[in-house]
Amino acid sequence: MQLVINGQEKDLQSSGTVTQMLKELDITGSHIAVALNFQVVPRSSYDQTPLNEGDKIEIVHAVGGG
Amino acid sequence: MTDFTDEQIERYSRHIILPEVGGVGQRKMLDARVLMIGAGGLGSPAAYYLAAAGIGHLGIVDFDTVDLSNLQRQIIHSTERIGMLKTESAKKTIAALNPDVNVTTYNERISSQNIKELFEGYDYIVDGSDNFATRFLINDACVLMNKINIHGSIFRFEGQATVFHPKNGPCYRCLYPEPPPPGLVPNCQEGGVLGVLAGIIGNIQAVETLKLVLGIGESLSGKLLIYDALNTEFRKLKLKRDVNCPVCGDNPTIKELIDYEEFCGTA
Numbered sequence: 579m580q581l582v583i584n585g586q587e588k589d590l591q592s593s594g595t596v597t598q599m600l601k602e603l604d605i606t607g608s609h610i611a612v613a614l615n616f617q618v619v620p621r622s623s624y625d626q627t628p629l630n631e632g633d634k635i636e637i638v639h640a641v642g643g644g
Numbered sequence: 645m646t647d648f649t650d651e652q653i654e655r656y657s658r659h660i661i662l663p664e665v666g667g668v669g670q671r672k673m674l675d676a677r678v679l680m681i682g683a684g685g686l687g688s689p690a691a692y693y694l695a696a697a698g699i700g701h702l703g704i705v706d707f708d709t710v711d712l713s714n715l716q717r718q719i720i721h722s723t724e725r726i727g728m729l730k731t732e733s734a735k736k737t738i739a740a741l742n743p744d745v746n747v748t749t750y751n752e753r754i755s756s757q758n759i760k761e762l763f764e765g766y767d768y769i770v771d772g773s774d775n776f777a778t779r780f781l782i783n784d785a786c787v788l789m790n791k792i793n794i795h796g797s798i799f800r801f802e803g804q805a806t807v808f809h810p811k812n813g814p815c816y817r818c819l820y821p822e823p824p825p826p827g828l829v830p831n832c833q834e835g836g837v838l839g840v841l842a843g844i845i846g847n848i849q850a851v852e853t854l855k856l857v858l859g860i861g862e863s864l865s866g867k868l869l870i871y872d873a874l875n876t877e878f879r880k881l882k883l884k885r886d887v888n889c890p891v892c893g894d895n896p897t898i899k900e901l902i903d904y905e906e907f908c909g910t911a
Binding site: 607608609610611613616617618620621622636638639640641642643644 | 682684685686687771772773774775776779796797798799802803804818819820821822823824825828829831832835837842868870879880881882883884886887888889
């Protein structure tokens with residue numbers, strides 16, 4: 579499935595949910611956020627949020643500095 | 645009705661002629677109570693501009709002293725102030741800029757023990773802290789005390805800013821449920837930061853604070869603004885309150901403040 583992740587086109591094997599995408603990308607941790615088509619997905623919904631061909635994904639990392 | 649001196653009318657004339665501000669808005673700013681957490685990279689520009697704008701009551705919390713390595717971005721301090729408490733240095737700079745501003749300094753490290761007392765009496769909390777432990781503590785205290793949190797954070801060439809408005813929108817934990825484990829994410833001391841970035845994000849925090857005080861425009865509540873300085877890109881992501889959020893959700897599991905210092909390790 580083709581997705582646009584942080585502005586880059588990516589072809590993923592998994593065609594499923596946010597959880598499966600993160601697993602395939604090997605991204606873990608509670609200090610990241612995922613936005614699907616510019617809407618941040620609540621963590622508790624990762625399992626139930628399906629991805630579709632061409633979806634725009636932003637993976638954001640917590641930034642702590644000040 | 646708004647009771648200004650001639651000097652104040654002149655000082656704030658560029659505000660007062662704005663229809664969205666006017667004399668009424670300027671009076672709101674002079675009556676406002678804003679607490680700045682940190683007089684560092686974000687706190688320097690934010691506090692400086694809030695003071696220039698005429699925010700009448702400004703609390704500044706910082707336990708640190710001015711260091712030479714701060715001056716690449718912390719513009720409220722100066723070379724001759726090296727070694728001085730940051731709160732004192734900030735207070736001096738603000739006093740020279742605008743005598744209308746009452747600055748209260750708190751030379752303390754924020755913890756679960758003193759945060760409620762610090763927040764008491766302020767309506768707006770501007771988070772310019774430099775570590776995740778403090779950021780999560782500030783968030784939880786704002787949710788528990790129903791205070792508006794004007795959030796900004798920076799690292800290398802990237803900045804993030806948003807407003808967390810308890811009961812009206814999401815909180816920091818709706819975005820990031822837990823702090824990263826110790827050592828996983830480098831801090832600015834380890835990873836570096838483009839000095840000017842602090843000015844951009846700190847001033848976005850200042851603008852958002854003024855808008856909230858004035859009750860004008862649309863705040864960043866429910867939106868995460870991400871600034872990528874290298875590619876000159878501003879992205880805005882929508883953020884909703886998570887009904888399962890551990891602190892502001894429908895069935896919160898966090899009801900008391902947590903000091904993450906011990907295992908967060910990002911001072």
